[in-house]
Amino acid sequence: MAAPALARCMARTGVLPLGQAWGRAPRLPPSPLPAQRRAFSNNKVLVELDESAGVATMKFKSPPVNSLSLDFLTEFCISLEKLENDRACRGVILTSAVPKIFSSGLDITEMCGKSTEHYAEFWRAVQEMWLRLYSSNMVTVAAVNGSSPAGGCLIALTCDYRIMAENPKFSIGLNEAQLGIVAPFWFKDTFVNVVGHRVAESSLQLGSLHSAPEAHRIGLVDELVPEEKLKDRATAVMQQWLALPDHARQLTKTMMRKAVLDRLVAHREEDVQNFISFISKESIQKSLRMYMEMLKKKKS
Numbered sequence: 001m002a003a004p005a006l007a008r009c010m011a012r013t014g015v016l017p018l019g020q021a022w023g024r025a026p027r028l029p030p031s032p033l034p035a036q037r038r039a040f041s042n043n044k045v046l047v048e049l050d051e052s053a054g055v056a057t058m059k060f061k062s063p064p065v066n067s068l069s070l071d072f073l074t075e076f077c078i079s080l081e082k083l084e085n086d087r088a089c090r091g092v093i094l095t096s097a098v099p100k101i102f103s104s105g106l107d108i109t110e111m112c113g114k115s116t117e118h119y120a121e122f123w124r125a126v127q128e129m130w131l132r133l134y135s136s137n138m139v140t141v142a143a144v145n146g147s148s149p150a151g152g153c154l155i156a157l158t159c160d161y162r163i164m165a166e167n168p169k170f171s172i173g174l175n176e177a178q179l180g181i182v183a184p185f186w187f188k189d190t191f192v193n194v195v196g197h198r199v200a201e202s203s204l205q206l207g208s209l210h211s212a213p214e215a216h217r218i219g220l221v222d223e224l225v226p227e228e229k230l231k232d233r234a235t236a237v238m239q240q241w242l243a244l245p246d247h248a249r250q251l252t253k254t255m256m257r258k259a260v261l262d263r264l265v266a267h268r269e270e271d272v273q274n275f276i277s278f279i280s281k282e283s284i285q286k287s288l289r290m291y292m293e294m295l296k297k298k299k300s
Ligand SMILES: CCCCCCCC/C=C\C/C=C/C(=O)SCCNC(=O)CCNC(=O)[C@H](O)C(C)(C)COP(=O)(O)OP(=O)(O)OC[C@H]1O[C@@H](n2cnc3c(N)ncnc32)[C@H](O)[C@@H]1OP(=O)(O)O
Pocket: 064, 065, 067, 068, 101, 103, 104, 105, 106, 107, 108, 109, 147, 149, 150, 151, 152, 175, 176, 179, 181, 182, 183, 184, 274, 275, 278, 279, 292, 295, 296, 299
C-alpha cells in the first residue's frame, strides 16, 4: 500500500494496518544463520539490517531538515513495523542521514491552514509513531547527530538510550513554548520519565533548547561523544543492551512505560480533538505563521 493510502487508513482506524502495536509475543534471538546484511528504503527512511548482530539502523533522509510530515511519520511506522516483525532484528539505532540535523520536529506546514480532517489524520500519525516506538520490543538507541527540537527531541526521548554528538552547533529540547504552543501531555510524560519533574517543568515552560553539554548535564542525553565516534559508540551500547535476555529486558521496559502508554491509549480520540481545537485557534495559527516567517528571515 502506498504511503498516502496508508495514511488514510491510519486516519480512519487510528492504527497502521500492518499488525498490532500491543500485546506482541516476546522477541526470540535471531537464528544462527551466516552473517548477512540487508537494506530496504522508502522515500523518507533508509534501513540497514545487520542480521548477524540482530541490529538495524534507521536513517532519516528527508532533507532539508527531516521534519516529521504525514508521509515521514507513515513511512517511519512502516519501517519500524517491518523490523518489529523481523525475528532477525533485536535492536534499532535511530539516526539521521541529513548532515547537522537529527530532526526539526513536527512539520509545521502540516499544522498551518489545513482542514480539521487533515489535522486529525496528522495527529493520529504522530500518536502512532510515539506509541509504536515507546512500546517497541526492540532495544532502541538514538544516535543524535544533529539538532533535535520538539518532535525530534521526542523521538530521542522515546528511545531506551540517547547518545549525542559533541558539536557546539547542535541543540535539543522540547521548545514548543517558543512557538506559542504547548507540548502534549504524552510528550511531557516521556520527558519527565527521562529527566525528572523539576528539570522538565522549567525546561518546558521556557521552551529550552539545550546545548549538548547541557543536555548531558540534565540527563536529557545519556552520553556525549565526538561526532566521528557516534556510530561506533551506538553499536557498542547496543551490544551491551543485547547481551541480556530479551524477555527480562522487555518485561522491565513494559513495566516502566505502561502507565504513560496506557494514558494516551485510553484518551487517544480526546487527544486528537484537543489538538484540533488548539491548533485551529486563530491566535495559534498566527503564532505558527510568524514562527515560519522568522525561520525564513533568519536565512536571508
Ligand atoms: C491545552 C493543551 C492542548 C494540547 C495541544 C497540543 C498542540 C501541540 C502541537 C504540536 C507540538 C509540536 C511539536 C513540534 O515538533 S513543532 C516543530 C518545532 N520545530 C522547531 O522549532 C524547529 C524549527 N527549525 C529550526 O530551528 C531550524 O530549521 C533547524 C535548526 C532545524 C535547522 O536550521 P537550518 O539548517 O539553518 O535550516 P533552516 O532553518 O534554513 O530550514 C530549512 C528549511 O526547512 C524549513 N523548516 C525548518 N523546520 C521546519 C519544521 N519543523 N517544519 C516545517 N519546515 C521546517 C525552514 O522553514 C526552511 O524552509 P525554506 O525557507 O522553505 O527553505
